[in-house]
Amino acid sequence: MQTSKIEHYFVQRQAQVSLPVRLYGLVDALLYERASGSALLERSTSAIALFDGTADASLADAGPWLIDFGQASQAVRQSLFNLGANSEGTSWLISAYPFDALADELRGRLNARMPDGRTALLRFYDARLIGDIARLLSLTQRIQFFVPTFDWLVQIDGELMRVHPHA
Secondary structure, eight states, rough: OHHHHHHHHHHHHHHHHHSSOEEEEEEEEEHHHHHHOOOOOBBBTTEEEETTTTEEEEEEEESEEEEEETOOHHHHHHHHHHHHHHHEEEEEEEEEOOHHHHHHHTTSSSEEEEEESEEEEETTTTTTTTTHHHHOHHHHHHHHHHOOOOOEEETTTEEEEEEEEEO
């Protein structure tokens, strides 16, 4: 079986960092379902619904999910590849954070405070939006937002692009 672009990138990145790192997929469950043609993701040791434990818990099955690529089934991996091959895309995170800790960190970024004091959902888990979100952040905000990752990449229409760190 041929190595995917993200797997090739990940192997190169592992050789460059001194800490053990893992590869994670971050997806919108509704887009994932459409791309995979299968049922929604299921909670497991390799898949965490980021809305679980939040005020939006009732929407968890249709919201953002973090997937531990190394622990995921071949079917889930293929669905991530399929999503990255189309226009919805897949976000790929390379991190030294343990799975549960990374999920908690990402949960803490789901809501953004608007200038008028209202709270808004920050759809950073949508691969089509994270690049634009990153460009809107100040340098300090980018550092704070991306701190749990060595690399944050998106794959849309098969093209792998780095969102953080900026190339």
